[in-house]
Amino acid sequence: MPIPFLNVERRFGILRDYAIGIDIGTTSTKVVLFDERGAAVAHHSKSYPLLSEEPGSAEQNPDEIYEAVVYSLRETVRKSGGLAERIGFISFSTAMHSLIAVDRDGTPLTKSITWADTRSEPYTASIKGSSDAVDLYKRTGVPLHPMTPLFKLQWLKNESPDIFRKAASFVGIKDYILYRWFGEWVTDYASAAATGLWNMHELTWDEEALRLAAITPEKLPAIQPTTFYWETLSETLAKESGLDPLVKVVIGATDGPLSNLGVGAISPGDVAVTIGTSGAIRTTSTSPVLDAEGRTFCYPITEKHWVSGGPVNNGGLAFQWIHDLFQKEGESAYETFSVEAESVEPGAEGLLFLPYLTGERAPLWDAQAKGSFIGLTLRHTQKHMVRAVLEGTILNLYSVYSLIKDHVDDTKAIKIFATGGFTNSPLWKQILADVFQTEVSIPEHTESSCLGAVLLGRFALGETEWLQEAPMETKQYEKVMPNHENQEIYEELFNLYQSLSDAMQDQYKAIHDFQNKPKKESGK
Structure with missing residues (x-):
C-alpha cells in the first residue's frame, strides 16, 4: 500500500x-x-x-x-x-x-x-x-x-x-x-x-x-x-x-530528530536508539519534555513534534576498544567476540562495566568521567568482559531513558526502533530488547536522517497531511523480541549500575587530575 x-x-x-x-x-x-x-x-x-x-x-x-x-x-x-x-x-x-x-x-x-x-x-x-x-x-x-x-x-x-x-x-x-x-x-x-x-x-x-x-x-x-x-x-x-x-x-531540521522520523519513531512514546561509534536515545512527544536537573535534550521537528533524550559518547567505541585490546595481530574478530560472549549468562556473573572511556555526555555531562570494570574476580574471562561491555553500553542508554520515561505515554507498550552498526551483533540487539523488555524494530534502510528530511519535506509542502502517517508504509523491519526470563536479572543489574555510577561520580575529577599530572623528568 x-x-x-x-x-x-x-x-x-x-x-x-x-x-x-x-x-x-x-x-x-x-x-x-x-x-x-x-x-x-x-x-x-x-x-x-x-x-x-x-x-x-x-x-x-x-x-x-x-x-x-x-x-x-x-x-x-x-x-x-x-x-x-x-x-x-x-x-x-x-x-x-x-x-x-x-x-x-x-x-x-x-x-x-x-x-x-x-x-x-x-x-x-x-x-x-x-x-x-x-x-x-x-x-x-x-x-x-x-x-x-x-x-x-x-x-x-x-x-x-x-x-x-x-x-x-x-x-x-x-x-x-x-x-x-x-x-x-x-x-x-x-x-x-x-x-x-x-x-x-x-x-x-x-x-x-x-x-x-x-x-x-x-x-x-x-x-x-x-x-x-x-x-x-x-x-x-x-x-x-x-x-x-x-x-x-x-x-x-537536524539529524537526531530527523532520524526519529526516518525510522518511524514519531508517535508519542516511540523510542529511537542509535549506536554507532557513539550513541543516542530519543523519544517523541507533542510538547517539550525537560529533565528537572538538565540532563536531557529537547529539540523540535516541528512546533508540534518534539524529540527528547540524550547522546552518549561511548557506543561502538567501547566494543572497538575491548576488541582491539584482546585481538591477535592481523585478526579482526568482532563477530567471534560477540558469539563467544553469548555463552555467558546475562549479567556476566556480576561483572559490570561503566562505559565512560571518553568522558560522557548524557546522563553525566562530565568530560572527566572514566570507564571502569567493577566486580572482577578470578573466574571472569575475556568473554565475560566483552559481554559486560555490551551490557554496559545498553544500561547507560537505559539510564538516559529513565530520565524521560515518566513523560512517555504509559497506556501503551513502548516501541523501540534501532539503527547503527551495533545491529550487526545479534547478542547486542538481544541485550537491548531484554534490558528494555520490549520489542525492537530494526529498519532495513539505514539512511534515516536523509529519509526523515524527505518526509518532513513532504509534510512541509502539503503532500502528506500528518507527519506521523508517512513512515509507517515505507518500512520493512527486522524484529527482536525480549526474553522475559531475563527481566528480573536486568532490573537488578540496572539498579547496581545506577548506584555504582552515582558513587563513582565524586571520584572522576581526582582520577582525571592524577592521570594528567605533569611527568617528572628522568633522573630528577
Missing part, C-alpha cells in the same frame, strides 16, 4: 513525486534520492576530515563541506538518470552544534567548530556552577556542555577577540551552505535549538543566552520553521546541481 501523499505536484505534465534528502554529517555528506514510497533509488556520499590542530579542537573546513554537498548532490542527480525530471524538492538534515564566524561578505573567519570541540569547557563549568544554570536549560532545552555554540562564543570572545569583533555573523554549517546558494542568512528551529541560544517556549533567540554570549540577534541568522522552503532553486544551485530550476528547497 503506498503512502497516502495528498498533493504531489504535477508541473508541465511531469509528476514531481521523487525527492532528495541531504544529510550534512560530521564525517561525510550523504545525498539520497527517494521515490514516493520512501525507497532509495540513487545516492552518493563524500567524506571530509575532522581537524584537531590543538588539544580539544575538532574543526572542519566549511568550504570543503560545501564542495562535498555540491558534488554529492550533482552525482546523485547524475545517477538518477531519467528520474531527475521527476524530482520535486530537496530537503536538509544537518549535524548539530556547529559554529562559524563570518565577515560581512559571508567569508569564514574561522573553521566550522563542531560539536566535538571541547575548548570551551572552562566557560561551561563557570555557568554550570551558577544559580541561573537550570533556568537557562529550562528555556533552551539544551544541557550545558562545550558542544553548544553558546559556550563556543564565550570561548571565541575571550581567546580570539579580534575575530569575535570582526565577525558580522555567527552561523552553522547548514546556514553557510544555504547562504552560498540563496544569499541570505537563515536557520531552522531545530538548528537554532541546538545552539543553546534559542528559547523553545517563545520560538526566538533567548535574551539571557545572548547576553551570556555577548551578541545581539542581528549577529545570528533569521529563524524559520523547519517547514520553510524556497519555491525555486537559485541560479547558482541550478547550475551546480543540474536540477530543474522549479525544484523546491526545504530548510529541514
Whole structure:
C-alpha cells in the first residue's frame, strides 16, 4: 500500500513525486534520492576530515563541506538518470552544534567548530556552577556542555577577540551552505535549538543566552520553521546541481530528530536508539519534555513534534576498544567476540562495566568521567568482559531513558526502533530488547536522517497531511523480541549500575587530575 501523499505536484505534465534528502554529517555528506514510497533509488556520499590542530579542537573546513554537498548532490542527480525530471524538492538534515564566524561578505573567519570541540569547557563549568544554570536549560532545552555554540562564543570572545569583533555573523554549517546558494542568512528551529541560544517556549533567540554570549540577534541568522522552503532553486544551485530550476528547497531540521522520523519513531512514546561509534536515545512527544536537573535534550521537528533524550559518547567505541585490546595481530574478530560472549549468562556473573572511556555526555555531562570494570574476580574471562561491555553500553542508554520515561505515554507498550552498526551483533540487539523488555524494530534502510528530511519535506509542502502517517508504509523491519526470563536479572543489574555510577561520580575529577599530572623528568 503506498503512502497516502495528498498533493504531489504535477508541473508541465511531469509528476514531481521523487525527492532528495541531504544529510550534512560530521564525517561525510550523504545525498539520497527517494521515490514516493520512501525507497532509495540513487545516492552518493563524500567524506571530509575532522581537524584537531590543538588539544580539544575538532574543526572542519566549511568550504570543503560545501564542495562535498555540491558534488554529492550533482552525482546523485547524475545517477538518477531519467528520474531527475521527476524530482520535486530537496530537503536538509544537518549535524548539530556547529559554529562559524563570518565577515560581512559571508567569508569564514574561522573553521566550522563542531560539536566535538571541547575548548570551551572552562566557560561551561563557570555557568554550570551558577544559580541561573537550570533556568537557562529550562528555556533552551539544551544541557550545558562545550558542544553548544553558546559556550563556543564565550570561548571565541575571550581567546580570539579580534575575530569575535570582526565577525558580522555567527552561523552553522547548514546556514553557510544555504547562504552560498540563496544569499541570505537563515536557520531552522531545530538548528537554532541546538545552539543553546534559542528559547523553545517563545520560538526566538533567548535574551539571557545572548547576553551570556555577548551578541545581539542581528549577529545570528533569521529563524524559520523547519517547514520553510524556497519555491525555486537559485541560479547558482541550478547550475551546480543540474536540477530543474522549479525544484523546491526545504530548510529541514537536524539529524537526531530527523532520524526519529526516518525510522518511524514519531508517535508519542516511540523510542529511537542509535549506536554507532557513539550513541543516542530519543523519544517523541507533542510538547517539550525537560529533565528537572538538565540532563536531557529537547529539540523540535516541528512546533508540534518534539524529540527528547540524550547522546552518549561511548557506543561502538567501547566494543572497538575491548576488541582491539584482546585481538591477535592481523585478526579482526568482532563477530567471534560477540558469539563467544553469548555463552555467558546475562549479567556476566556480576561483572559490570561503566562505559565512560571518553568522558560522557548524557546522563553525566562530565568530560572527566572514566570507564571502569567493577566486580572482577578470578573466574571472569575475556568473554565475560566483552559481554559486560555490551551490557554496559545498553544500561547507560537505559539510564538516559529513565530520565524521560515518566513523560512517555504509559497506556501503551513502548516501541523501540534501532539503527547503527551495533545491529550487526545479534547478542547486542538481544541485550537491548531484554534490558528494555520490549520489542525492537530494526529498519532495513539505514539512511534515516536523509529519509526523515524527505518526509518532513513532504509534510512541509502539503503532500502528506500528518507527519506521523508517512513512515509507517515505507518500512520493512527486522524484529527482536525480549526474553522475559531475563527481566528480573536486568532490573537488578540496572539498579547496581545506577548506584555504582552515582558513587563513582565524586571520584572522576581526582582520577582525571592524577592521570594528567605533569611527568617528572628522568633522573630528577
